[in-house]
Amino acid sequence: xxxKVASKILDANDRIAQDNRRIFSDAxxxxxxxxxxxxxxxxxxxxxxxxxxxxxxxxxxxxxxITGTDDAERINRLGVPVVQINTGGACHLDANMINVxxxxxxxxxxxLLVIENVGNLVCPAEFKVGEDVxxxxxxxxxxxxxxxKYPLMFQESTALIINKIDLRPFxxxxxxxxRKDALSLNPSIKIFELSCKTGEGVDxxxxxxxxxxx
Amino acid sequence: xxxxxxxxxxxxxxxxxxxxxxxxxxNNVRVSIGKASGVMPEALLFAxxxxxxxxxxxxxxxxxxxxxxxxxxxxxxxxxxxxxSFVLCCPMCGSSSYSIHAGRELDIKDMEVD
Ligand SMILES: Nc1nc2c(ncn2[C@@H]2O[C@H](COP(=O)(O)OP(=O)(O)OP(=O)(O)O)[C@@H](O)[C@H]2O)c(=O)[nH]1
Ligand SMILES: [Mg+2]
Ligand SMILES: [Zn+2]
Numbered sequence: 001x002x003x004k005v006a007s008k009i010l011d012a013n014d015r016i017a018q019d020n021r022r023i024f025s026d027a028x029x030x031x032x033x034x035x036x037x038x039x040x041x042x043x044x045x046x047x048x049x050x051x052x053x054x055x056x057x058x059x060x061x062x063x064x065x066i067t068g069t070d071d072a073e074r075i076n077r078l079g080v081p082v083v084q085i086n087t088g089g090a091c092h093l094d095a096n097m098i099n100v101x102x103x104x105x106x107x108x109x110x111x112l113l114v115i116e117n118v119g120n121l122v123c124p125a126e127f128k129v130g131e132d133v134x135x136x137x138x139x140x141x142x143x144x145x146x147x148x149k150y151p152l153m154f155q156e157s158t159a160l161i162i163n164k165i166d167l168r169p170f171x172x173x174x175x176x177x178x179r180k181d182a183l184s185l186n187p188s189i190k191i192f193e194l195s196c197k198t199g200e201g202v203d204x205x206x207x208x209x210x211x212x213x214x
Numbered sequence: 215x216x217x218x219x220x221x222x223x224x225x226x227x228x229x230x231x232x233x234x235x236x237x238x239x240x241n242n243v244r245v246s247i248g249k250a251s252g253v254m255p256e257a258l259l260f261a262x263x264x265x266x267x268x269x270x271x272x273x274x275x276x277x278x279x280x281x282x283x284x285x286x287x288x289x290x291x292x293x294x295x296x297x298x299s300f301v302l303c304c305p306m307c308g309s310s311s312y313s314i315h316a317g318r319e320l321d322i323k324d325m326e327v328d
Contacts, residue, residue, distance in 0.1 A: 001237065001326070001327050001328065002324055002325070002326055002327075003231060003232065003235055003237070003324060003325050003326075003327050004323075004324045005227065005228070005231050005322040005323065005324055005325060006321070006322070006323065006324075007227055007231075007321070007322050008320060008321055008322075009220055009223050009224045009227065009245065009320040009321060009322055010220070010223055010320055011223075011227070012223060012226070012227075013223065090216075090218075090219065091216055092216055092219070094219065122216070122252055123216035123219075123252070125252065126216055126251070126252050126253075127216070127219070148300070151250070151299065151300035152250065152252045152300075155300070181302075184302040184303065184310070185300060185302065187310060
């Protein structure tokens with residue numbers, strides 16, 4: 001017997017993502033899904049961003065890692081509410097993982113919630129978690145061939161942060177090619193070059209973030 | 215890399231649909247997977263076979279139909295498809311005034327049940 005199904009495989013995830021979205025908008029909180037490969041600088045950027053915005057915005061963080069609480073501890077030290085999710089092996093956060101920790105966050109008091117996804121340049125882009133925007137980081141140490149090798153995340157992101165530009169003198173990397181390929185994949189992507197180590201370029205990023213949130 | 219999650223969702227939907235329609239066993243599931251979806255067919259097959267073991271789909275085969283990336287260019291007014299997993303410009307005229315309408319699918323089409 002043949003049964004017609006005609007359903008999206010990730011339908012269940014998308015429905016929970018919509019529920020999350022409703023919860024976020026009712027609470028008046030703007031949500032960023034922050035993605036990159038491992039070590040590109042997600043937590044470092046969060047630290048810089050929190051330092052720069054803490055006075056003007058109430059920020060909360062969800063940390064997604066396969067295991068461990070190091071990142072949540074780094075954020076906790078800055079005195080903002082943070083929840084750690086351990087995916088126990090999964091290479092991305094999904095909408096349900098976010099849904100179950102929402103009661104642990106003071107959403108009504110927050111203006112901005114940043115969800116740091118699991119370090120991975122492929123999978124997180126496929127799973128909506130209820131975010132307003134996806135923002136990705138590529139560190140220049142990863143090489144200029146990454147946009148064309150991992151196009152999906154570049155296509156899905158509203159902004160691309162090119163991090164670790166302080167390492168430029170030590171690397172044979174063509175940053176203009178990263179820009180050019182990212183823009184070909186996604187003509188409206190907003191691009192920032194910065195260093196979380198020296199702080200160069202961080203102000204422009206923070207200024208843009210404030211316009212998003214207002 | 216997230217093929218395990220995709221296989222897991224796919225099995226849940228298939229098992230639920232089969233039971234809801236009053237059948238006891240799934241023999242085949244047919245899915246469309248877009249070439250730009252980020253899902254590799256071989257890895258999806260592998261994950262499906264690993265996860266189906268103790269379910270009513272334990273004897274089921276997975277048939278994967280790959281969907282090429284397709285779009286329309288408003289500069290030269292042409293419809294195109296490509297074997298690549300992404301498009302950087304219209305393959306006909308090189309313009310960037312194109313839109314993509316296929317290639318991101320992750321859909322279950324139908325299944326064979328008893
Ligand atoms: N030189 C340099 N190092 C940086 C910069 N940003 C981050 N790092 C270093 O890169 C390493 C990884 O940074 P994290 O912020 O932990 O990266 P992450 O993306 O959060 O990593 P995961 O959560 O494990 O995926 C740390 O040793 C940082 O000190 C930068 O702009 N320049
Ligand atoms: Mg981190
Ligand atoms: Zn054209």
